[in-house]
Amino acid sequence: MTNLLTNPQDVNTNIPPSNSRERAKELVKTLQDKICQGLEEIDGKAKFQEDNWEREEGGGGRTRVISNGGVFEQGGVNFSEVWGDTLPPSILVQRPDAVNQGFYATGTSMVLHPKNPYVPTVHLNYRYFEAGSVWWFAGGADLTPYYPFAEDAIHFHKTLKQACDKHHPEYYPTFKHWCDEYFYLKHRQEARGIGGIFFDYQDNRGQLYAGSDHNGLANQYSQKVGTVSRTWEDLFAFAQSCGDAFLPSYLPIIERRNGMEYGEKERNFQLYRRGRYVEFNLVYDRGTIFGLQTNGRTESILMSLPPEVRWQYCYSPEVGSREAELTEVFLKPQDWANLGNN
């Protein structure tokens, strides 16, 4: 457990180990391996296809895609490691001390679109940055169900909470809130899913929270959160715990839901809801927009998009239906981890 220090700006905590890049890279690359292995086992039918690619400006990646499986209609788990002369403006706004510094970034990102509408779509991303003397960890995981099962939402959040709680009691509530804040479709006034955890810019300087305020949650919350001093090792261990929590947070949900029978109605609703996923990723998601606008590998960036999608003008679910319950209850922030204690 990290201690709260009186001086979180302690310069001694600012020194990453000499092999920080290698260790961070191994962390996210190994995570990709572990996740792909676990997913192939539960899928039981399809295998990941791997594409290795290089980035002209420096670095490259390993994209793995699974499709037409026993569980997964389509999914991708990407690893990348990139470097260059300067970070993009979209990041420098938040990290002005990284201006004019060469940078290094490595990460793993994943989106899974199951075939069965009762199995939720899930997203994960863990990444590490260095730019000059600045470094930080970022990432998270969030769940997007198509049908409302409180049991699944509670399990997902409790598993992530346990991983967070091993490191600091403020991590889960802070990063759960940040997740609700980030994965929000302003034009729909709707959350993307039931959330999870999301954190960015976690370094030795102790600011847990750096959210914006597009759904009105941030200001209210950021007042409440103090600073916490962490070393590189603390944050590395935290990122590792979060990454390792993914399979235990998601596989039991697949086991419970993948055998459930569904019809055209449920499939249609799933395809309709997937439209929201597309809207979020193309209109709001920082990583997607940044990647598309800066000559990233388009196919690796857009592997997050669902294989089949539907839009329907002015669709609204029947009053009192499970489809309505999803929007009215599950797509608003709920304290899932503590609901499970009642």
Place this chain on the structure above:
Amino acid sequence: MTNLLTNPQDVNTNIPPSNSRERAKELVKTLQDKICQGLEEIDGKAKFQEDNWEREEGGGGRTRVISNGGVFEQGGVNFSEVWGDTLPPSILVQRPDAVNQGFYATGTSMVLHPKNPYVPTVHLNYRYFEAGSVWWFAGGADLTPYYPFAEDAIHFHKTLKQACDKHHPEYYPTFKHWCDEYFYLKHRQEARGIGGIFFDYQDNRGQLYAGSDHNGLANQYSQKVGTVSRTWEDLFAFAQSCGDAFLPSYLPIIERRNGMEYGEKERNFQLYRRGRYVEFNLVYDRGTIFGLQTNGRTESILMSLPPEVRWQYCYSPEVGSREAELTEVFLKPQDWANLGNN
């Protein structure tokens, strides 16, 4: 035909008629009516459903949607008239003299997604703005085929060219070029379709061209285009000619293609290509992004999205296929109007 004047900044041309807003509104509203009538006739099965809506900050609109028709799987024709205290920053960047001025805007926009993959998707938008002493006309129409038929591309462009040529010989080449420049997916290095015409900020000040340069066409072209003095009446008449050219530019293509038989392969390719339409509209389209970010009526804005869409990781059409011809030949700028003269 408008004359080239030695002094295009002539202040006398800057005065719109006293009933300019009413006339512009009637122009685009009547255009909506004429288009809907023509489309219902050719569809033969479905009728437009109309939603009237009001905008809290001032104004409202009339959204019409057709679906599951004999031709149209889904399509929408929107009319709107809005006013307020100040134009959004995205427009003020191009029109600094409209800062701190109340504004009025009216327009008609349309997107049609036919069911048969041999019938192209089509988009049209004509609009008029006033802000203080500044006013301008904008709009255009462009075609997005799924299969390559030179005959259709030539017909579409020639019809628009004839409408433009009645008003000025530089209109068609300038606005055709601007269209190629605007409807471009940088992250795919691909045009959205075979283009058409696109113009913005057409006023009495004579600058025909105000494109940006995201695909490298703009700089090369903007050097070549001079200034042309037009009155409000000139531009009103031009917008009217363009709007009236829509049905003659598109209906003959439907007549030729809608009876053609197709299979699962063609349908799958259509759904895949529709993904590009979604990518363009959500990542690049000014009107869509502006609308979503500024509390527009989401369902009216996103009625442009296709009813069914597919994404497929690293899909590439077979070498030498019609699908490959689309991308390799039709999705690069071509001089369609003059090809038809050979």
